[in-house]
Amino acid sequence: MTGKEKVRWDSTRKIIDAAEQIFSKKGFEGATTREIADKAGLPKANIHYYFPTKEDLYVQVLKDILAEWINDAEIFDSSDDPEIAFRAYVSRKIQHSFTRPFASKVWAMEVIGGGTVFDVHLKSSLLEWNTKKCRQINKWIEQGKLRKVNAQYLLYAIWAMTQHYADFEYQTRIINNGQSLGIEQSDEIVENIVQLVLRGVII
Amino acid sequence: MTGKEKVRWDSTRKIIDAAEQIFSKKGFEGATTREIADKAGLPKANIHYYFPTKEDLYVQVLKDILAEWINDAEIFDSSDDPEIAFRAYVSRKIQHSFTRPFASKVWAMEVIGGGTVFDVHLKSSLLEWNTKKCRQINKWIEQGKLRKVNAQYLLYAIWAMTQHYADFEYQTRIINNGQSLGIEQSDEIVENIVQLVLRGVII
DNA sequence: TTTTAACTTGTCCAGATGGTCAACTTAACC
DNA sequence: GGTTAAGTTGACCATCTGGACAAGTTAAAA
Incomplete structure (x- = not known):
């Protein structure tokens, strides 16, 4: 990758990174292209060269995120042992809370x-992901590895708890005396969530 | 309450209700006073009569919400039996997800x-609430009613799971074939969360 | 070297934004 | 019934918004 290719790649990367930060602070409507441009260190017109509209950029940011999550969840199928699978998945998800917080x-x-944008561009990917994970949990139940729980609600519970540490980072920081929960606490957090899940579902 | 008093009360109520909806869709920066005014069925200038600035209105909306949550959590102290207390609290919280979704x-x-606004106006109330609840959980642990768990993480878990059904309603709806989880499912949801929590902490 | 397509950016614009204000109506108190 | 304070509202404004565009620069192909 040289010359123009590299320039294109560098610029889009810079823009998406900046956009992720600004969108995460203000949401789609509240974010301004100027602010994104400033954070990216590029003129506003340049942003519009790579992403014709604000919405195009927003969609790209969201697609990137879902792709990463779907990737995270692959590990769910990495083991036939639900304990190992749950722990691996939660662990990855929490890691990402710290390494890619926006x-x-x-x-x-x-x-x-x-979810206006979500509806059009991301719905089907999410549904597919969800169905696959539910099927895996139900398989474990059939195999007698898990208690008979509602797979969907269990998935929501895991989702909710892991997301909490990313999305509500600000709130947990306030409660933790203004000190961020760092990567050092991540093992503790993972173990806590996993314990709760396992006690709930392992026979 | 008659005449002017009633007018004032009616108008502020209408405005806050409308604001809650718009802010919940667009966030603070993305929401516009015009949109709030339209939803409230009042001229924009009238909004500014009762709430001089957009931020004043926003702060009021947030204060209302925290007040309700603090009220919800009173029930936490209503019983010495953690099982009853947890179930009552989760149940209330989930009820509110359906009755006051915004x-x-x-x-x-x-x-x-x-949390720019949060920081200035709501921090101390939240901290106080959190400390009280942690203390209660730790008391139960000392009394041997609960397993030795980290009270703070347990509180986060409960918080996260209950919030999920309110905040991510859109996502759960997509997954549920476009059909909203209604109040009919709330017992099921509550029981699911409570079971997970109880299996995790009850000795 | 010339040509061409990709990339950069300062400048501009129509429409929207939060908020002001002055003219007005309503209801309460003397 | 007259005075006053509370409430209403259309018109207005400085500023900001997403995006268009034309004049430029760069680098790769001919």
Whole structure:
């Protein structure tokens, strides 16, 4: 990758990173292209060269995030042992809360706000992901590895708890005396969520 | 309450209700006073008569929500039996997800976005609430009623799971074939969360 | 070297934004 | 019934918004 290719790649990367931060603070409507441009260190017109509209950019940011989550969830199928699978999945998800804190927030804002963009571009990917995971949990139940729980509600519970540490980072920081929960606490957090889940579902 | 008093009360109520909806869709920056006025069925200038600035209105909406949550959590102290207390609290929280769906979303957006307003006006109330609840859980642990768990993380877990059904209603709806989880499912949801919590903490 | 397509950016614009204000109506108190 | 304070509202404004565009620069192909 040289010359123009590299320039294109660098610029889009810079723009998406900046957009992720601004969208995560203000949501789609509240974010301004100027602010995104400033954070990216590029003129506003340049943003519009790579992403014709604000919405195009927003969609790209959301697609990136879902792709990463779907990737995270692959690990769910990595083991036939639900304990290992749950722990691996939660662990990855929590890691990402710390290493890529803005991504999940953009998603959260989009969904909370009613998912206008979501509806058109992301619905089917999410549904597919969800169906697959439910099927896996139900398989474990059939195999007698898990208690007979509602797979969907269990998935929501795991989702909710892991998301919390990313999305509500600000709230947990306030409660933790203004000190961010760092990567050092992540093992503790993971273990806590996993314990709760396992005691709930392992026979 | 007659005449002017009633007028004032009616108008502020209408405005706050409308604001709650708009803020929950667009966040603080994305919401416009015009849109709030339209939803409230009042001229924009009238909004500014009761709430001089957009931020004044926003703060009021957030304060209302926190007040309700603090009220919800009173029930936590209503019983010495943690099982009864947890069930009552989760149940109330989930009820509110259905009866007042916008409130929690405004809060979520504020916190996710970094809590500028939160910081100044709501921090201390939240901290006080949190400390009290942790103390109660720790008391139960000392009394041997609960397993030795980290009270703070347990509180986060309960918080996250209950919030999920309010904040991510849109996502759960998509997954549920476009059909909203109605008040009819609320018992099921409550029982699911409570079971997970109880299996995790009851000795 | 010339040509061409990709990229950059300062400038501009129609429409929207939060908020003001002055003219007005309503209801309560003397 | 007259005075006053509370409430209403259309018109207005400085500023900001997403986006268009034309004049430029860069780098790769001919």
